[in-house]
Amino acid sequence: MAIGPLITRTLLAGALAAAALLPLAHGADWPGFRGPTADGIAPDQGINKDWSAKPPQVLWKVALSDNGWAAPAVADGRLYIVDHEGTDDIVRALDAASGKELWRFAYPDATTNRNGFTVNTPLAVDGKVYVYSRKGKIHCLDAASGKKVWSRDLAAEHPGAVPPWEFCMSPVADGPALLLGVSGTADSVMALQKGTGETLWQAGAFQISYASPVVATLGGKKQYLVFGVEGLFGLDPAGGKELWRVPWPTKFGGKKGPTPVLLGNDRVFAATTEGGDTGVVDLASGTPAVVWKHKEMQDHFPTAVYYQGRLYGPSDPKFLECLDPATGAVLWKQETGQYTSVLGVDGTVIALSGKTGELIQIDATTPDYKELGRCTPLGGTSWAAPVLANGRLYVRNQKELACVGLK
Numbered sequence: 001m002a003i004g005p006l007i008t009r010t011l012l013a014g015a016l017a018a019a020a021l022l023p024l025a026h027g028a029d030w031p032g033f034r035g036p037t038a039d040g041i042a043p044d045q046g047i048n049k050d051w052s053a054k055p056p057q058v059l060w061k062v063a064l065s066d067n068g069w070a071a072p073a074v075a076d077g078r079l080y081i082v083d084h085e086g087t088d089d090i091v092r093a094l095d096a097a098s099g100k101e102l103w104r105f106a107y108p109d110a111t112t113n114r115n116g117f118t119v120n121t122p123l124a125v126d127g128k129v130y131v132y133s134r135k136g137k138i139h140c141l142d143a144a145s146g147k148k149v150w151s152r153d154l155a156a157e158h159p160g161a162v163p164p165w166e167f168c169m170s171p172v173a174d175g176p177a178l179l180l181g182v183s184g185t186a187d188s189v190m191a192l193q194k195g196t197g198e199t200l201w202q203a204g205a206f207q208i209s210y211a212s213p214v215v216a217t218l219g220g221k222k223q224y225l226v227f228g229v230e231g232l233f234g235l236d237p238a239g240g241k242e243l244w245r246v247p248w249p250t251k252f253g254g255k256k257g258p259t260p261v262l263l264g265n266d267r268v269f270a271a272t273t274e275g276g277d278t279g280v281v282d283l284a285s286g287t288p289a290v291v292w293k294h295k296e297m298q299d300h301f302p303t304a305v306y307y308q309g310r311l312y313g314p315s316d317p318k319f320l321e322c323l324d325p326a327t328g329a330v331l332w333k334q335e336t337g338q339y340t341s342v343l344g345v346d347g348t349v350i351a352l353s354g355k356t357g358e359l360i361q362i363d364a365t366t367p368d369y370k371e372l373g374r375c376t377p378l379g380g381t382s383w384a385a386p387v388l389a390n391g392r393l394y395v396r397n398q399k400e401l402a403c404v405g406l407k
């Protein structure tokens with residue numbers, strides 16, 4: 001009896017069986033606000049794109065007690081989220097695959113529930129976790145153990161005009177620097193040394209808003225974009241010197257929640273709350289030039305996503321829109337509920353209705369509206385942006401955090 005073909009068939013069968021066990025989706029961590037490349041796009045491939053026939057399944061749920069909106073960060077197999085109990089913020093580290101709690105760290109913070117206690121996304125980078133609280137406290141924790149490395153109370157160090165909803169921007173890293181908005185109308189942005197918390201510089205003669213800083217290269221020059229109360233600003237990373245500004249008026253005293261979006265061609269998309277302007281600014285020459293403006297996309301606080309050559313974002317009070325970034329033309333408009341958040345992945349846009357908690361999968365390969373399915377893993381008011389890491393989607397409402405499989 002010839003054994004060569006038998007061995008070959010056996011090895012082939014084993015290889016096929018092993019291949020069947022491999023995950024179909026390939027992805028990356030989501031280490032901080034807006035994901036691995038800070039643009040609201042996940043690199044995952046091979047996700048389930050037919051939710052109508054194969055609805056995504058909830059893998060686990062964990063109860064939360066903060067009644068708030070802090071989104072999680074995911075890195076190195078751990079998920080980090082800020083919860084709240086009594087008068088303390090609670091930083092919790094969970095196993096990203098199972099939801100099992102690994103450690104927690106508490107510190108005193110907000111005592112008043114103002115649409116919840118927590119709002120900011122942690123940043124997990126270089127073995128550390130950085131959390132910025134509603135009251136302006138920044139903590140650096142060891143990612144593996146939860147032990148405090150350093151902390152500062154930036155609001156106490158910079159007394160002044162605290163934004164009405166306090167500090168709602170998430171920390172952003174750029175090399176050794178940690179970027180944060182701080183209190184007051186002067187020295188409004190700080191760069192801290194990530195490892196020690198020491199001040200590298202503080203600058204900005206304007207009042208901060210709620211948008212997180214953006215690291216960008218525009219017109220061949222690296223800079224930090226900051227959406228302040230008075231407008232859009234470009235700062236020099238070397239010391240925070242103001243490079244340019246564009247006035248950007250809006251309602252509610254100029255307070256802005258959406259973070260500016262890079263379009264990849266020296267252009268920046270900016271949107272504001274109800275009554276404010278949406279538009280694109282060109283920085284190719286180094287001097288800002290407004291390309292277009294209108295009031296179609298009123299983002300309030302969720303940030304739009306530039307994906308597959310188009311802009312996707314909410315328009316209050318209850319719509320999700322797709323815009324042509326070159327002209328601002330509305331390609332489609334669908335009713336989804338108030339404060340809809342979006343992310344881009346594998347040729348699709350996943351939208352989370354802030355009103356109902358319903359997830360909507362949309363085909364992003366076409367300029368037309370083509371829905372691929374819906375599911376509701378939690379339901380209820382869900383203002384936190386969804387997070388996608390390594391084939392798993394994480395969503396929260398005011399009471400729970402859920403992990404949803406996308407394979």
